[in-house]
Amino acid sequence: MPSNRITEIHVKGLRSLADVRLRLDGLTVLIGDNGSGKSSLIEACELLQRAASESFAEDMIRIHGGVGSLLRAGAEHLELGLVIALEGGFHERFEYSFALDRSGVILRELLDWVRGELDDGDAVMEQRVGIISREGGLYRSSSFRFLIDEKDVPPVERTIDPKRLALSSFGEFPPHWLIREALAALRAIDVHLPFDTTARWVQRSRGQPSPLRGAATIEPAEALSRFGANLPNAWSALKNDFSEAHWRETMDYVRLGLGRDVESVNVRADPGGGSIALRLKYAGLDEQIPSFAISDGTLAYLAFVALYRLNTKKSLIAFDEPETHLHPELLQRVLGFLEAMAKERPVLLATHSDRLLDGLSDPARSVVLCELDERRATTLVRPDPDALRDWLTEYRGLGDVRGAGHAASVLTRREGRGFTCSC
Incomplete structure (x- = not known):
């Protein structure tokens, strides 16, 4: 069972998700209009889970219709990644990301181990170690470099099919403990859609x-x-x-x-x-x-x-529209389950339900609004805690505030954009 926490996912070039970085801490609830990117973020979680499988390239075509069907108009590549905090590590995390072109060729793949140490002024100084480093190409055999567990051994270089991910290419015995941790975290992503009743x-x-x-x-x-x-x-x-x-x-x-x-x-x-x-x-x-x-x-x-x-024990549980089929009272019971699970690992929900929002124990921390900018690209907006606190003196919850048309007065704190791809 994975004991590490996914603290962030980032997506670039997936439909409306032009360049998005979503922080995950406990329960995260995505809201927004139809087409604003909520379900695409859930699908990105599913794609990350499949990255741990040797059949990723085949699954990308068979299940998701290929990279071309996912790409945002005008985008040249799709990039996915996540950040995972190591349990018990002091300012210690690993970051995994990969980018694919329209044909499914891997343009870039990185697995980095990031360790923090305090300097004399108690500031955190970060050291980044590349565990997997790869750049691909369409007309040549792709190669990548990786570290093994033995100390003082230089990186090993290996060739690989241009459409195959390096992370999942080692079989049952990956050569470095961090590769094993990354695979375990990806495999433990659990994505759910409404139950088929x-x-x-x-x-x-x-x-x-x-x-x-x-x-x-x-x-x-x-x-x-x-x-x-x-x-x-x-x-x-x-x-x-x-x-x-x-x-x-x-x-x-x-x-x-x-x-x-x-x-x-x-x-x-x-x-x-x-x-x-x-x-x-x-x-x-x-x-x-x-x-x-x-x-x-x-x-x-x-x-x-x-x-x-x-x-x-999952590294992340994602659920699209958990309110489906449920009476409002049952939905509140289910929300209690989801909040309890979120104490042990991140839980990501996408919802249209005001009743679910009204039942949140900490909406200021949990809710993220997905909305489209003038380029029809998703931006992420969180509530202002002070403004929400004032509105909740008159309304039963954030859903009630939204239903009364006051969401714009509360949802004002924009998240930062994502990363810059070097592809």
Whole structure:
């Protein structure tokens, strides 16, 4: 499990994200108009997660449509990167970034270890060590240099396919501990979209089953997968892989949202064998309710409880529109889960929900407005804490302030732009 924290992501050339650097600390909630870049920032997190895979180049085409389909109009390259603070390190972090041209060729890739030391005046002096250094090219075999764990050994040079990332090219045994840390942090980015709770009759009419409403092949579950596809296995793990006290507490969270008459969340083996399906048992009802008959909001809430209670250590959890399917009261319960998870790792949300904003315990710290400038490029704006404090004497939350048309009086602190690419 990764123990390091992602403290920043930066994106350049991705749709409206011309040049954006987003600081991450606890819970970050993206708001803004449609097309302002919120979902593109979520997708950037997914791209960074895939950078740890040897199939990154193929996934970029198969899943994201290739670099050309992601590039902002007029942009010559796409650049992605992140900053990760090392646990227990004094002013110590590592920075990883890469840039690709329209055809998917890697133009630049850097992994730097940055260490800080105090000088005689207690100022922090930074030392930067290049762990991976690479410049690519379309008409020649790309090469890169990297350090190994042994001391006083000069950088090693290696050739590589121009479209393959160096970071993920070492197989199971990377030569430097920081490469292992970087891979672990990227792999532990967890990106979620609204849970697929499509009604059974809709599934059948279009021939596309919803994994939440049907049986799932029996598999171990350490975390909830995207769309909640492994929800039956997640609940099986919660019931069987943890202590009785953990299970009782899990059911307390279920009843907190769904009512005291929920007796249990169960899984039942499929008669055909090899798979299990979710069942919900209410007191006073002899029959358990199968997943295909559970309401959208109830099913989504059960997925959020599983996401929270499995609580696998992630380096970043990103969720686009978590309010989908949820009654406002259930949304507040889910927001409590997300804020609790954000105490251990960054949680990034994108939302249109004023009710979610009203429920934030620290909106001045959490909220980031995405808005487009005159070039239709995303800029990031945070609330002014003093102005927000004044408005909250009259309104129940930032969502209420926004709904009344006063957001411009509160959201006034612009974030800095991103980095300069040397490509």
